[in-house]
Amino acid sequence: MSEITYVRGDATVPSVKGVKVIAHVCNDIGGWGKGFVLAVSRRWPEPEAAYRAWHRDRASNDFALGAVQLVRVERYAWVANMIGQRGVRTGSKGVPVRYEAIDTALARLADHAAGLDASVHMPRIGCGLAGGKWSRIEPMVTERLVRRGIPVTVYDHGD
Template sequence: MAEITYVRGDATVPSGEGVKVIAHACNGIGGWGKGFVLALSRRWPEPEAAYRAWYRDRAHNDFGPGAVRLVRVEPRVWVANMVGQRGIRRGGQGVPVRYEAVDTALARLADEAVRLGASVHMPRIGCGLAGGKWSRVEPLVAGRPAQRGIAVTVYDHGEGGA
């Protein structure tokens, strides 16, 4: 079992050697425009384009809670778009994060990371705009990729970042 390493930095600039997968949680309503996805889009256009196409064609693919799509952005860097929330935060409707969808997505991510021989890098997924609590997400990360021996690095961005 690998440990989760915590660092201060930018998850769009993953540290270390080898193949890397940057994982993040997306909403299930086709929205891309706030939070960590802005940092991804500033760095690479491919994850947003892939997410929007995946959502647009959702009647004919696996788009839905817990689904994962990997998008290659550099020769040894991939971005994992993981559907882990329903809707976006509005008023008193509760938090959008869906822990069971995050868990399913992390299991699928672990399969892909093993296939690629990759480490996993992420912000505190589901805990920003999705409103989740890291105390609920961290055990899912530990129980999926980390338990499979995959090195996981969680990035806490400094002030003013994404």
């Protein structure tokens, strides 16, 4: 069985052939403006516009923790907006990351990636502003994606 590949670099510029899905975690309050989403927005305007519309029309769609929105940004590239954090601030209820929601979103992402015959590329999702621990998220990525035969590359930003 293959494992997660770790590389230094920018998850928005995967250097592999074939169809690619760039996955990242979003919050459930419509906020887009800090962290990895800035790198996404520097490359493509579509994921932010789609996320904001998805949030705005949430009364009539599936926008909620655990949901995934796939946005096509290039012929062979998609961005997966995954709702995996509650709000944006650490407070009385702890950090914003919601592990159950990330797990659900990863399972949905796996279905999309399998259907597209795509590889998945991501930063250490849920571990930046969301405050999560990679030691809890990595096993979910392995279980939901790698075990299904979906190639996964995790990017650590180079200095």
